[in-house]
Amino acid sequence: MKTVLIGVGQAGGKLATALAEFDARMEFGAVSEAIAVNTAKADLQPLPLDTVLIGQDRVNGHGVGGDNELGAEVMQADALEVMDALDGRISSKAEAIWVVAGLGGGTGSGGAPALARELQRVYDVPIYGLGILPGRDEGAIYQANAGRSLKTFAREADSVLLVDNDAFRSSGESVEEGFDAINEAIARRIGLLLASGEAVEGVGESVVDTSEVINTLRSGGIASLGYASAESSESAEENINTVMSTSRRAVLSGASLPNATDADSALLVVAGQPDRIPRKGVEKSRRWLEDETNSMEVRGGDFPLGSERLASLVLLAGVEGTQRLAEFMERARQAVRDAEEPDEDPADAFANDQLEDLM
Numbered sequence: 001m002k003t004v005l006i007g008v009g010q011a012g013g014k015l016a017t018a019l020a021e022f023d024a025r026m027e028f029g030a031v032s033e034a035i036a037v038n039t040a041k042a043d044l045q046p047l048p049l050d051t052v053l054i055g056q057d058r059v060n061g062h063g064v065g066g067d068n069e070l071g072a073e074v075m076q077a078d079a080l081e082v083m084d085a086l087d088g089r090i091s092s093k094a095e096a097i098w099v100v101a102g103l104g105g106g107t108g109s110g111g112a113p114a115l116a117r118e119l120q121r122v123y124d125v126p127i128y129g130l131g132i133l134p135g136r137d138e139g140a141i142y143q144a145n146a147g148r149s150l151k152t153f154a155r156e157a158d159s160v161l162l163v164d165n166d167a168f169r170s171s172g173e174s175v176e177e178g179f180d181a182i183n184e185a186i187a188r189r190i191g192l193l194l195a196s197g198e199a200v201e202g203v204g205e206s207v208v209d210t211s212e213v214i215n216t217l218r219s220g221g222i223a224s225l226g227y228a229s230a231e232s233s234e235s236a237e238e239n240i241n242t243v244m245s246t247s248r249r250a251v252l253s254g255a256s257l258p259n260a261t262d263a264d265s266a267l268l269v270v271a272g273q274p275d276r277i278p279r280k281g282v283e284k285s286r287r288w289l290e291d292e293t294n295s296m297e298v299r300g301g302d303f304p305l306g307s308e309r310l311a312s313l314v315l316l317a318g319v320e321g322t323q324r325l326a327e328f329m330e331r332a333r334q335a336v337r338d339a340e341e342p343d344e345d346p347a348d349a350f351a352n353d354q355l356e357d358l359m
């Protein structure tokens with residue numbers, strides 16, 4: 001999927017950088033452009049990307065301090081500057097634009113949905129969100145921001161792939177300490193998804209195509225991405241159990257949004273050397289995925305890769321009903337209730353057709 005990445009806010013900029021660097025290191029060529037947008041000058045400076053500083057008249061380059069309404073206002077006011085920076089970067093080859101943001105802060109949380117709306121008006125390609133949910137031990141303001149942002153982001157973007165910071169945290173390590181490691185882990189997973197159908201050595205009939213990713217995400221709403229890998233044998237026959245086990249682990253313990261199994265649609269990508277990928281193992285895994293997700297719309301394909309390992313990448317779309325998301329939304333609602341001066345009725349704050357079942 002020829003992709004243009006736009007990182008919004010500090011986390012968005014760092015994650016867009018990690019993704020662009022992973023894609024370049026692997027020579028996939030899926031990320032064609034990457035830019036970072038922020039209200040904080042100091043957060044943009046260390047990034048090796050082209051950057052756009054917004055909201056200078058309001059916050060003078062100092063960030064919005066967790067105020068996501070201000071983040072949204074500033075993005076609306078300065079969207080033209082971001083659009084100007086994108087001008088000429090979105091070629092006719094671009095297949096999607098991904099807006100990347102941490103949903104707990106102010107700039108990314110408020111700005112990403114506002115930017116997605118603007119992009120939808122101008123570009124014909126799908127506009128996807130890559131949103132980072134705050135960890136459980138982050139403060140109430142982060143939870144409240146993310147709750148508000150998520151409902152708007154899911155409405156404005158064609159689909160929002162969620163990453164739970166807690167899902168990638170090693171034990172004993174605070175979220176803060178682990179950011180670089182988390183960003184690397186996320187970049188590897190999303191990077192492989194974006195490259196599916198791109199860097200194809202030896203095209204075969206079962207090779208995954210970009211359109212499979214786009215069709216899977218067509219369900220809209222919230223998406224999750226799972227990943228697991230294992231050593232493989234030279235003979236495909238001996239790898240049947242390996243593929244079945246990596247596919248299960250990808251969903252059950254390696255998902256970007258844990259405990260998300262009920263889905264509207266799914267895509268299973270098996271990456272590795274083509275002659276090591278067992279057709280029977282892939283078929284069985286797809287059938288297992290149909291049962292596990294309760295969806296009949298399960299796509300699949302191979303990703304030929306010169307590695308000794310085999311990996312399963314499982315994209316689930318339309319996972320709004322998941323337990324983890326319900327817990328998160330409850331935490332976000334509680335944070336809004338606990339706020340001293342809620343500026344809106346908490347029920348209104350989360351009213352959204354697509355997330356209605358969580359209410």
Ligand SMILES: Nc1nc2c(ncn2[C@@H]2O[C@H](COP(=O)(O)OP(=O)(O)OP(=O)(O)O)[C@@H](O)[C@H]2O)c(=O)[nH]1
Nearest residue numbers: 009010011063064065066102104105106107108134
């Ligand atoms: N995975 C990951 N999460 C991050 C990173 N940096 C911050 N976060 C998370 O993102 C949220 C904060 O968002 P930031 O991007 O720092 O904030 P911002 O959008 O720049 O907004 P302001 O600082 O308020 O202007 C929190 O939930 C953090 O846990 C990072 O490098 N990686």
